[in-house]
Amino acid sequence: MTDTKRKIIIFDDDEDILSICNYILEEKGWEVYTFTDCNTITERVSGIMPDVILMDNWIPDAGGIIATQTLKKTDTLKSIPVIYFSANSDIQLLASHAGAETYLAKPFDLDELERIISTVS
Template identity: 70%
Template sequence: MDNPNKKIIIFDDDEDILSICSFILEEQGWVVSAFADCNNIIEKVSAIMPNVILMDNWIPDDGGIVATKKIKQSKNLKHIPIIYFSANSDIELLANDAGAETYLAKPFDLEDLERVINSVLTQTAK
């Protein structure tokens, strides 16, 4: 019962966040791919072609800003909305610098996660 319209990638080196987010999103019908690093990011994203990407700021090896910029510079991938998430106090600046569509401050609750994902999907559907 895979829904091809609901694929998401989570890039975060925190195993707890990966497992919690994966569990919650899978419960909602998402097909989740989780990575603890952003090495070979173009290959990883191209192989999955997700609807949404969740990007941590402190992800090895390049970091979220570099990883997000790489995706946004790829003509085949730049349309994919990226939600930047971090515990940094200046997350809004980081997300803007990276070129992400939006951001989510850690710690977040699950309603926030759902709301942000749904809002980027609604924006890109227009």
């Protein structure tokens, strides 16, 4: 039998957000990977090949826009949906500029997190 667990990567430097999202998503049957920076992002994502990526705007070192654009320029990774998330009031614009499929404004409630993930996965 093959493992059909869906995989998600969360890039965020806020440990509280990572632990909350990790807990909620694992409860929902996701295999969750978290990173507090976006260094060597193509290698990390290629090694996991997730179904969805959650990307923070202020992720060190390059930032969410550059990180997302890097993924979207990589043939093997560009089809992985990216959910951009930030407390920035311009999040819709930032997500669009980054090339993300959708966005989630912080602070968010858990129902909203699940709803947004389900729209892309």
